[in-house]
Amino acid sequence: MSTILNLAKRRRTIRSFRHDEIDISDVYYALRVAREAPSGANKQPWRFIIVRDQSLKKRIREYCEEVEKEFHSRAPEWLRDWFREMGITWRKPFLENAPILLLVFSDGTAPYNVQSTWLAIGYILLALEERGLATVTYTPSKVRWFNELFKIDKRYVLQTILPIGRAACDICSKQPRLPLDNLILGVY
Numbered sequence: 001m002s003t004i005l006n007l008a009k010r011r012r013t014i015r016s017f018r019h020d021e022i023d024i025s026d027v028y029y030a031l032r033v034a035r036e037a038p039s040g041a042n043k044q045p046w047r048f049i050i051v052r053d054q055s056l057k058k059r060i061r062e063y064c065e066e067v068e069k070e071f072h073s074r075a076p077e078w079l080r081d082w083f084r085e086m087g088i089t090w091r092k093p094f095l096e097n098a099p100i101l102l103l104v105f106s107d108g109t110a111p112y113n114v115q116s117t118w119l120a121i122g123y124i125l126l127a128l129e130e131r132g133l134a135t136v137t138y139t140p141s142k143v144r145w146f147n148e149l150f151k152i153d154k155r156y157v158l159q160t161i162l163p164i165g166r167a168a169c170d171i172c173s174k175q176p177r178l179p180l181d182n183l184i185l186g187v188y
């Protein structure tokens, strides 16, 4: 089995983190990997903010939880059922408990900025896995507040917050995948 396939198979979403510090050089390693991702017209529209400050993490958690309460109250029934099954609520302790938050923005003025940034995010997920670190691609439904908080131009749009740390579970289950045959619509 190739290394990439191993990493991809091993990687799974983690929503609960141990408090131990992590080496920030591992996060920089993931950013160096992200930097190599392809992008529309090579505009490299991904931008990052690293948050380690505990009081800032607390503010982010408080804001996100307010937004989540509203989101959960208007979520469609099927999604609420899935949240229940997964034990996902409006509470987001991982925003405070993970030692590092990596905020990923896209430059909204660049072509295909969202697609390109999410490709880079995919690279980051595998790079973190390679370094033995865990994360969740947390996507708050309201993002403008982050531009005010960090005083950054509104051309930058938050795509995800990646809380990064060590998983707080020994055996963390992986969500099932569809068989490959179901994914291939045709081979000609």
Ligand SMILES: Cc1cc2nc3c(=O)[nH]c(=O)nc-3n(C[C@H](O)[C@H](O)[C@H](O)COP(=O)(O)O)c2cc1C
Residues within 6 Å of the ligand: 011, 012, 013, 014, 015, 088, 136, 137, 138, 139, 140, 173, 174, 175
């Ligand atoms: C675009 C995207 C948005 C996501 N948003 C959230 C989120 O806001 N909160 C969350 O807990 N998980 C989020 N996830 C994680 C998914 O729920 C998770 O990847 C999926 O259930 C498959 O599980 P696995 O990553 O363990 O294989 C998101 C994943 C993606 C790719």
